[in-house]
Amino acid sequence: MSGQAQVQAQATAPLLAIEALSCRFGGLVAVDRVDLQVREGEIFGLLGPNGAGKTTLFNLISGLTRPTAGSVRWKGTAITGAPSHRVAALGMARTFQNLRLFSSLSCLDNVRVGLHRHSRQPKLQALLGSRAFQRRERELRDQAMALLVSVGIASLAERPSEALSYGQRRRLEIARALACRPELLLLDEPAAGMNPGEKQELSGLIRRLRREHRLTVLIIEHHVPLMMELCDRLAVLNFGRRIALGSPAEVRRDPAVIEAYLGSAGQPPEAGAPP
């Protein structure tokens, strides 16, 4: 490809493109030739029953697991199998289904870890703790604080992350991911363990964060009504395969989806899904 053509291809390429991505663990095919394209600015949802391969797909994208076949492209450039910290540097940040916070650090420091790549300081100044160094440190603390404010847990800044409730921890993880200044935010079941009120707030929070931080969001969630309301487009996985793709309305009517959720033709998933 010539230089100009490549620039053009990158300009028109989707933010994230997954082609025929597969991952097998021994005899088990966790992700089976999945194609997806996430466009800039959208909230893209991944639905599917337990064990459908959603989290594995996240792990393949974010560099925790190496795919056995297929490719991942970021703005048109192949990044298949890149290590996690490089993926983060490219502009993707994620949260974890089972919450992975830094338990010995305060909430503020958890977010400051997210700022890692943006907090480099001249080594000599850092060693001597110069005024310039301290000023910059204050700026970084302020930035971290602002993120805690924006997810609504600023009053807990100095608490150890262990002292937080489940919903607060999920928010803290989102703040830490945002500290990486991502273009694409990957949320792995952010509503898990939340009560209905918190789930409702979460959907508002995700929308607001997308606007304020100019984000594209890729989200895994079990709670079907939330996904139908929140997402611009949805893909449905079952047994590692992508069985449906489209707008919430299209996906809801898709016979393959209905069968995956209910076993045979019946009610749409919204009514049949577990609460």
Place this chain on the structure above:
Amino acid sequence: MIDATLLVQMLLGALLGLSVYLPLTCGQLSLATPGFYAIGGTLAALLSTRVPALAGAAGSGYPLSSLLLEMLLAALLCAVLANGIGALVLRLRGIYLTIATIALVEILRVVSLNLEITGGAVGIFAIPQPFAEPWGYALWALLLLVLVCWGCQRLAATRPGLAMAAIRDDEIAAASSGIAIEGWKRLAFVLSALVAGVTGVVAAHFLNAWNPRLGNFDASITTLAFVVFGGSRTWIGPVAGGLALTALPELLRPVGDLRLIVFGLVILLGPALFPQGVVTPPLLAAVGRRLPAPLRRWLGLGPAGESLPGASAP
């Protein structure tokens, strides 16, 4: 009670405690410290006994500039070696890394036991003395300890410290936050080796002789005990542990053979009663509140100073 000789040993113990502490800041339990300590000691013993140019003018003591040069060379050698070895052994996690570092110490011991140049089991004798009195060594070791403590404090107070703490808590989350964990682990391992190597140089001159037994598995366990006893959450823990556990057997001499029992009890009860070590962050915060602000800041205790904007008004 504590004479200059014991004081030197205590200070060297504190330095070795810090060497074990450094990899622990990113959750890596390395027992390689005595290996690099032995490399530093052997290097100093060889250079000072075999290189006439370092000995200085006849009649006067061993020049300090030569001692300094040996320390620099030991630091360099250990750093280069640790960088190479680290690239290999740090691929291992948890107990497997620890076992690999034990193997490293053992390899170094067996090699120096069988080499002609290191004097085999007898070792190297008559290492020249830069200081006529033990107080000289005590002062020198104290300067070195202050320097290393300062380095550890700056490390903890800056970006590397936060990155290493994140790696210690959760490697996967740290990597996903953009931290190149291999590099930071390697840095901690290299710094640990460097501190051990430099300590070995001072120890070799102080002890006047060097043999392979000084860097064996027993030394691994002893230095580990410094950190287990003192605590590994801040650099103050291993320093306290190194000072206390080196002094204890000597201070207990008056009680005769009972001292071994008392020492054993301390080693046993220490972790049982203080699972995080004697020096814990809450303890430091409590002490920190009573200290003047500049000293507190230097020691890295408690809040760094002014309160955070927004933190007081939620």
